[in-house]
Amino acid sequence: QKEVEQDPGPLSVPEGAIVSLNCTYSNSAFQYFMWYRQYSRKGPELLMYTYSSGNKEDGRFTAQVDKSSKYISLFIRDSQPSDSATYLCAMSESAGRRALTFGSGTRLQVQP
Amino acid sequence: EPEVTQTPSHQVTQMGQEVILRCVPISNHLYFYWYRQILGQKVEFLVSFYNNEISEKSEIFDDQFSVERPDGSNFTLKIRSTKLEDSAMYFCASSEMETQYFGPGTRLLVL
Numbered sequence: 362q363k364e365v366e367q368d369p370g371p372l373s374v375p376e377g378a379i380v381s382l383n384c385t386y387s388n389s390a391f392q393y394f395m396w397y398r399q400y401s402r403k404g405p406e407l408l409m410y411t412y413s414s415g416n417k418e419d420g421r422f423t424a425q426v427d428k429s430s431k432y433i434s435l436f437i438r439d440s441q442p443s444d445s446a447t448y449l450c451a452m453s454e455s456a457g458r459r460a461l462t463f464g465s466g467t468r469l470q471v472q473p
Numbered sequence: 474e475p476e477v478t479q480t481p482s483h484q485v486t487q488m489g490q491e492v493i494l495r496c497v498p499i500s501n502h503l504y505f506y507w508y509r510q511i512l513g514q515k516v517e518f519l520v521s522f523y524n525n526e527i528s529e530k531s532e533i534f535d536d537q538f539s540v541e542r543p544d545g546s547n548f549t550l551k552i553r554s555t556k557l558e559d560s561a562m563y564f565c566a567s568s569e570m571e572t573q574y575f576g577p578g579t580r581l582l583v584l
């Protein structure tokens with residue numbers, strides 16, 4: 362079983378749609394969860410960061426973590442063509458062990 | 474807004490040659506990292522660096538790789554004898570605590 366699994370997509374939605382992106386993981390030691398956005402041939406850009414379980418909202422973005430199910434989600438409301446990118450989930454263990462383990466990324470296309 | 478910078482943006486080298494990839498982390502950050510992404514694959518952790526020493530490294534980071542903070546601003550990754558399979562995008566990242574900020578990457582092509 363892969364440590365972090367993410368549907369590669371592509372996911373194509375119309376402008377204004379609500380987008381749901383998900384990752385599952387197997388390592389119960391993961392405590393820090395991040396979502397990055399990556400445009401083609403660019404570096405990952407941090408979108409959201411959450412610690413342990415719960416929800417976090419920032420503008421049009423909401424991150425959810427369910428540690429009991431080992432499942433994390435990113436919701437994008439009112440999606441825009443500029444949101445078209447690959448979305449990477451990433452996670453790490455304790456504060457002392459900081460290596461991020463990434464999912465393979467989901468490619469999102471928002472059609473105008 | 475502060476950002477991580479990397480040079481060069483692209484590097485082409487011959488197999489067996491040494492390459493040095495350079496990074497300038499965000500100035501108040503204490504933790505530094507290198508990751509790589511082979512085309513079409515996941516971003517993979519290579520090494521983390523704190524207080525002038527390696528704090529963690531992956532299986533990928535073998536004796537061919539080394540890291541250094543030669544001065545107060547730069548952080549480098551050296552590959553001593555490049556192999557074809559080292560062709561990838563190499564990302565530097567830095568963090569103050571848990572959130573890591575990535576640079577734009579260096580695309581390395583080994584011929």
